[in-house]
Amino acid sequence: MLQLEDLELRQGGFALRANLAVPAGTRTAIIGPSGAGKSTLLSAVAGFHDPDRGRVLWQGQDLTPLPPGQRPLSILFQDNNLFPHLTVAQNVGLGLRPDLRLSRQQRADVEAALDRVGLAGLGPRRPAALSGGQQSRVALARVLLRKRPLLLLDEPFAALGPALKAEMLGLVGSIANGSGLTVLMVTHDPADARRLCDLALLVEGGQAHPPQPTEALFADPPEALRRYLGT
Template identity: 50%
Template sequence: MLEFRDIKVQLGSFRLAADFSVESGAKLAVVGPSGAGKSTLLAIAGGFVEPYQGSVVWRDQLLDHLAPGARPISFLFQDNNLFPHMDIARNVGLGIRPDLRLTRSDKDRVAEALIAVGLDGLSDRKPASLSGGQRARVALARILVQAAPVVLLDEPFGALGPAMRTEMIALSREVGARLGATMLMVSHNLEDVAGFADGVIWVEDGVCHAPRALDAFLADPPEGFVRYAGLPR
């Protein structure tokens, strides 16, 4: 279980509070108006933003003292965070060893991950030669080899067209299922939310609300979501 225990953050005039838990294996969308704090919630979990109160806990282990790289968490960003001078295989291999001193077994893991995301035969290509969807697949392959139990996705497919975005959302769920991972995804696209999430964390007015099942959330949405989504009253 991933827990945000009485978290409070202040960044200038911006404030955010979170006090809830996420069941292991959950696939949650983090939804709210622009600037509400959706990405900040992920940054708190990942150790990039430090709360002045409260703790992030994974399976009863306090993560507060751990640097981002030492936490049991993988991040997937919209820019995919790929190194342009490295080929695909090495970009994925960074998820195993940042110094790229990979064993034969490590290299086999990289090859298997590339096959799993549909990039077999492209291991020697550079990111610039790939489409946006293929670069996103490279980033997902790196998530696979990292094998972290928590995966945070910060609008990772926002730059893709609708058809490719739908495909990548489905692939993300497949990757999460392979890992048995808990996944939180920030998204502004309600179709992506419907395709990815089992539940929703609603963020508004400085508060990250506890997760609700997707069906229950849509059947009885908060007033802020009605305005945000342009739903009929």
């Protein structure tokens, strides 16, 4: 279970409060108007934004003092998810060892992960030689190898077309199922939330509300969500 305990995040003159729990093994969409603090919330979980108050706990362990790389999570950003000067295989290999000193077995694991996301044989290429969808698959192959229980998605597929995005969400879903991941995904598209997530968490008015079942939330949206959705 991921707990945000009396969390308070300040940025400029803006404050976001959260006191909620996300059950392990679920997939939760973070929705809300732009500027509400969705990405800030994710940043705090990932360790890029120090909370002004409160704690972040995973399975009872306090994550707050840990640097980002030691937290039990993987994260995909909106962009810059791959190092353009490293090959595809190296970018994936970083999920096993950040210094890239890979054993023969680990290199085989990298190949297997690339195979799993449908990029078999593309290991020696540079990211620039790949399409946008393929680049996302490389990042997901790395998530597979990292084997961290939490996966944070900060709108990594926003630039992809609808079909491609759907395909990526499908891939995330199957990876999450296969590895038993707990997924937190920032999105502004209700369809994305419906497609991937069983739970949804509304951020608005300086407050992150506890997650609710996605379908129930959209079926009977509270006033703030209704305004956002324009319904």
